[in-house]
Amino acid sequence: xxxxxxxxxxxxxxxxxxxxxxxxxxxxxxxxxxxxxxxxxxxxxxxxxxxxxxxxxxxxxxxxxxxxxxxxxxxxxxxxxxxxxxxxxxxxxxxxxxxxxxxxxxxxxxxxxxxxxxxxxxxxxxxxxxxxxxxxxxxxxxxxxxxxxxxxxxxxxxxxxxxxxxxxx
Amino acid sequence: xxxxxxxxxxxxxxxxxxxxxxxxxxxxxxxxxxxxxxxxxxxxxxxxxxxxxxxxxxxxxxxxxxxxxxxxxxxxxxxxxxxxxxxxxxxxxxxxxxxxxxxxxxxxxxxxxxxxxxxxxxxxxxxxxxxxxxxxxxxxxxxxxxxxxxxxxxxxxxxxxxxxxxxxxxxxxxxxxxxxxxxxxxxxxxxxxxxxxxxxxxxxxxxxxxxxxxxxxxxxxxxxxxxxxxxxxxxxxxxxxxxxxxxxxxxxxxxxxxxxxxxxxxxxxxxxxxxxxxxxxxxxxxxxxxxxxxxxxxxxxxxxxxxxxxxxxxxxxxxxxxxxxxxxxxxxxxxxxxxxxxxxxxxxxxxxxxxxxxxxxxxxxxxxxxxxxxxxxxxxxxxxxxxxxxxxxxxxxxxxxxxxxxxxxxxxxxxxxxxxxxxxxxxxxxxxxxxxxxxxxxxxxxxxxxxxxxxxxxxxxxxxxxxxxxxxxxxxxxxxxxxxxxxxxxxxxxxxxxxxxxxxxxxxxxxxxxxxxxxxxxx
Numbered sequence: 001x002x003x004x005x006x007x008x009x010x011x012x013x014x015x016x017x018x019x020x021x022x023x024x025x026x027x028x029x030x031x032x033x034x035x036x037x038x039x040x041x042x043x044x045x046x047x048x049x050x051x052x053x054x055x056x057x058x059x060x061x062x063x064x065x066x067x068x069x070x071x072x073x074x075x076x077x078x079x080x081x082x083x084x085x086x087x088x089x090x091x092x093x094x095x096x097x098x099x100x101x102x103x104x105x106x107x108x109x110x111x112x113x114x115x116x117x118x119x120x121x122x123x124x125x126x127x128x129x130x131x132x133x134x135x136x137x138x139x140x141x142x143x144x145x146x147x148x149x150x151x152x153x154x155x156x157x158x159x160x161x162x163x164x165x166x167x168x169x
Numbered sequence: 170x171x172x173x174x175x176x177x178x179x180x181x182x183x184x185x186x187x188x189x190x191x192x193x194x195x196x197x198x199x200x201x202x203x204x205x206x207x208x209x210x211x212x213x214x215x216x217x218x219x220x221x222x223x224x225x226x227x228x229x230x231x232x233x234x235x236x237x238x239x240x241x242x243x244x245x246x247x248x249x250x251x252x253x254x255x256x257x258x259x260x261x262x263x264x265x266x267x268x269x270x271x272x273x274x275x276x277x278x279x280x281x282x283x284x285x286x287x288x289x290x291x292x293x294x295x296x297x298x299x300x301x302x303x304x305x306x307x308x309x310x311x312x313x314x315x316x317x318x319x320x321x322x323x324x325x326x327x328x329x330x331x332x333x334x335x336x337x338x339x340x341x342x343x344x345x346x347x348x349x350x351x352x353x354x355x356x357x358x359x360x361x362x363x364x365x366x367x368x369x370x371x372x373x374x375x376x377x378x379x380x381x382x383x384x385x386x387x388x389x390x391x392x393x394x395x396x397x398x399x400x401x402x403x404x405x406x407x408x409x410x411x412x413x414x415x416x417x418x419x420x421x422x423x424x425x426x427x428x429x430x431x432x433x434x435x436x437x438x439x440x441x442x443x444x445x446x447x448x449x450x451x452x453x454x455x456x457x458x459x460x461x462x463x464x465x466x467x468x469x470x471x472x473x474x475x476x477x478x479x480x481x482x483x484x485x486x487x488x489x490x491x492x493x494x495x496x497x498x499x500x501x502x503x504x505x506x507x508x509x510x511x512x513x514x515x516x517x518x519x520x521x522x523x524x525x526x527x528x529x530x531x532x533x534x535x536x537x538x539x540x541x542x543x544x545x546x547x548x549x550x551x552x553x554x555x556x557x558x559x560x561x562x563x564x565x566x567x568x569x570x571x572x573x574x575x576x577x578x579x580x581x582x583x584x585x586x587x588x589x590x591x592x593x594x595x596x597x598x599x600x601x602x603x604x605x606x607x608x609x610x611x612x613x614x615x616x617x618x619x620x621x622x623x624x625x626x627x628x629x630x631x632x633x634x635x636x637x638x639x640x641x642x643x644x645x646x647x648x649x650x651x652x653x654x655x656x657x658x659x660x661x662x663x664x665x666x667x668x669x670x671x672x673x674x675x676x677x678x679x680x681x682x683x684x685x686x687x688x689x690x691x692x
Binding site: 008011012014015016017019020022023024026027028029030031032033034035036037040041043045046047112113114151152153154156158169 | 188190191192193196198255256259260263314321324331332334335338339340387388390391392394395399401402409410411412413414415416417418419420421426427430
């Protein structure tokens with residue numbers, strides 16, 4: 001340690017100032033940019049379970065008799081759900097597509113979708129469609145929405161089976 | 170003198186030396202990183218309590234209430250408190266990281282010290298999570314970024330049945346989550362961190378949780394100045410219809426989140442989990458062999474408990490006497506905790522080289538001894554070194570294995586004996602060396618204020634100065650004993666100090682009337 005108290009206190013002040021500079025520098029910087037200028041975000045976020053992979057089968061009397069008495073349910077329904085296929089179009093052009101298989105050991109759970117798609121600002125027509133049945137090639141759910149997106153605007157697309165389709169927020 | 174230390178250790182030692190230059194050994198922040206972290210925690214706690222009194226935890230009013238605290242509280246107290254809250258929290262991360270680096274570079278994380286290291290790594294993550302919930306509560310654009318990023322990470326784990334991230338989209342937000350956050354940040358997390366800190370130091374004795382007053386005042390003033398001149402501010406209030414495009418994030422706490430722009434949550438968990446597990450198991454990569462643990466010899470132990478007081482790792486305890494001797498207690502060593510430093514040998518009043526050797530030929534005995542270097546053995550080494558000394562001014566140097574290698578002092582008139590730690594050396598050994606041919610005794614351990622075994626050089630110094638038991642007898646001329654302290658990188662300074670000491674002893678010899686050591690009688 002230096003013997004001169006003035007030098008000592010000065011050095012201490014310098015060290016503490018450097019420490020504070022370090023804290024101030026990283027406490028609110030460097031800046032993170034998560035969206036480029038002139039861009040907006042379309043967020044597809046919803047939960048949905050696909051249709052069962054096949055229809056329920058009505059058990060015949062012979063099949064029921066072959067089962068244990070406590071297992072004799074008249075219908076044999078599969079647990080496994082269909083994979084979801086989702087497509088997002090902007091002004092008629094496909095900008096995002098997604099295939100989401102059902103999670104779970106028996107593939108019997110609902111799928112949670114959360115997808116961000118960055119798009120340029122401006123007047124756009126979005127179309128979202130979804131297929132949730134492996135037995136059909138038809139995209140049952142399909143909705144359009146026209147909007148003027150401003151910079152950093154978030155267009156949130158939800159889904160509700162009760163409302164029979166996609167909801168644009 | 171060329172240093173044998175590895176580059177990481179050398180780098181740390183130079184940093185420590187720089188702080189010693191300005192703060193001295195007593196206030197060197199690197200010697201008080203643990204207690205400074207505690208200090209920052211207390212600052213954050215007190216300032217946090219102030220903020221909480223006026224803070225509205227609901228998502229609709231959180232941002233607004235903080236703006237009122239910042240702009241309307243008299244004398245800028247709100248600005249000061251918020252600044253202290255944020256910057257003390259950031260400073261705590263700095264001291265924790267430095268603490269980890271220090272213990273790693275000095276190889277103080279393996280062996281019996283695995284426990285503190287192992288419990289310290291998850292504690293760091295607890296502190297980081299504490300900070301994350303703090304930023305979340307403000308409910309500004311940064312909070313939205315934090316909530317979305319943290320939710321994406323949590324959604325990748327099989328914890329929640331529904332997506333957590335969806336809670337922060339337009340129309341889905343409620344106050345229930347902010348209430349949970351407030352509970353976590355204000356009560357759950359601080360209590361858990363205090364518990365983790367207690368857990369972290371559980372296997373240490375004489376734990377320093379209070380930073381030196383001068384250093385604490387200096388740091389507090391610096392934090393106050395920073396808080397006033399660079400106020401901690403919020404981002405704009407949350408607009409769920411907008412994506413915060415540009416953010417000034419706190420890199421001390423939120424450094425993981427920007428990675429989400431490039432990596433999937435699974436990859437980030439793999440990185441974080443991998444680093445955490447690797448760091449937690451570092452003490453066994455490879456395992457450190459610390460040598461044979463201390464052994465108690467009940468025939469020479471009266472259960473005085475001085476070794477318990479001195480043991481830096483809480484490895485010794487008392488139990489009722491088992492050998493039928495007249496003493497009430499005996500000491501017992503927990504081999505899981507003993508780091509084989511030998512400090513207990515130095516603290517045992519029976520460790521006295523003037524004692525008669527046992528008649529059974531077992532040599533010099535003491536109450537607690539180190540099998541790899543017994544008291545008898547290093548007394549013999551001292552005798553041999555003393556016998557070889559030639560020249561006018563004879564110096565006997567004792568050094569530890571973790572500080573500067575005293576072999577570099579070796580000369581025909583300088584004898585050397587190596588110990589595990591200078592705390593292992595009974596103070597009476599210095600007197601013994603002086604009585605048996607040495608004109609001076611040099612004791613070289615780790616840097617003052619720092620000791621590989623926490624307290625070894627400090628205890629030894631106190632014993633030599635008569636301030637700690639078993640103390641060096643007051644009649645011994647202390648001018649003939651010099652305590653040096655230095656690391657591998659301090660060769661130049663140590664040689665200079667040693668040379669000065671050598672010369673002072675030579676001068677003393679030429680003027681014996683002024684400084685002669687009084688003869689000491691021994692039973």
